Amino acid sequence: MSKNISEHLKKNGIKPSLQRTKIYEYLIENKNHPTVDQIYNDLVKDIPTLSKTTVYNTFNLFMEKNIITIITIEENETRYDADTTFHGHFKCDECGEVYDFDIDDIQINKDILKDFQINERHLYFKGKCKDCLKK
């Protein structure tokens, strides 16, 4: 498991240090789109010397190397996702959970973006999740 992660980092030009490996592993295993604080607070239990700066540095490096994507649903909270395939996010206003969903197709008016080069696409919804609606 950890072997795969090292290999994947190497393949993308990232030297797999302990911190980088653990951070990436966390993203792969917990598909909950964590914030820097969440991941720091969880990983510092494993790596007591961990610095929040390292988490920021590592995310910025992962972004440069395009192995993660950034999720900016709320103005004040940045989340990260190891799933770089195109998919949508639903954030529940009540519990704060961020769910993934599959996108089959998006049809837009091509006239406006004719001759534009599209590099990234992001789709997200907000509302109340099933569990929170039950209450």
Place this chain on the structure above:
Amino acid sequence: MSKNISEHLKKNGIKPSLQRTKIYEYLIENKNHPTVDQIYNDLVKDIPTLSKTTVYNTFNLFMEKNIITIITIEENETRYDADTTFHGHFKCDECGEVYDFDIDDIQINKDILKDFQINERHLYFKGKCKDCLKK
């Protein structure tokens, strides 16, 4: 023109002060999705006493009353839009311009969001605009 704006604010339960009217008018006339700084710097020419806090307060009020939407494409820059109909945004990495585009249809896997209540939908693209590609 300004009459329409006052009426529209009143209709949505907002007392149309000078500041609020000018800010909303700006959003209507300049469809460039301004940041707080942009709008403050432009409007302070007209209203020399204007405070940036007022711009923040006003946007928050407009948000509560649902007459504007917030655009969070970049982590560090919040933009605002007086067009509350569902439409997409394209941000050019090069010049920073934010373009609108029409969305005809979005097809998603309904299984996952079954029984979820969707209140907001946001779609944005990033890349290079036609003008910047020419260079």
Place this chain on the structure above:
DNA sequence: AATATTAATTGTAATCATTACAAATTTAAA
């Protein structure tokens, strides 16, 4: 292996957008 070089991590301070808050001003009510 020991030493020198380079890269990664860490802690602290700086930055910047946004909010909190209280004082000043404006508007509406009595």
Place this chain on the structure above:
DNA sequence: TTTAAATTTGTAATGATTACAATTAATATT
């Protein structure tokens, strides 16, 4: 006009992110 309520303003506080220099770890050279 006097009083009360709402709005605006300026300044201070907050919080997330970055800058930067020092420390530690990894790699290369002798």
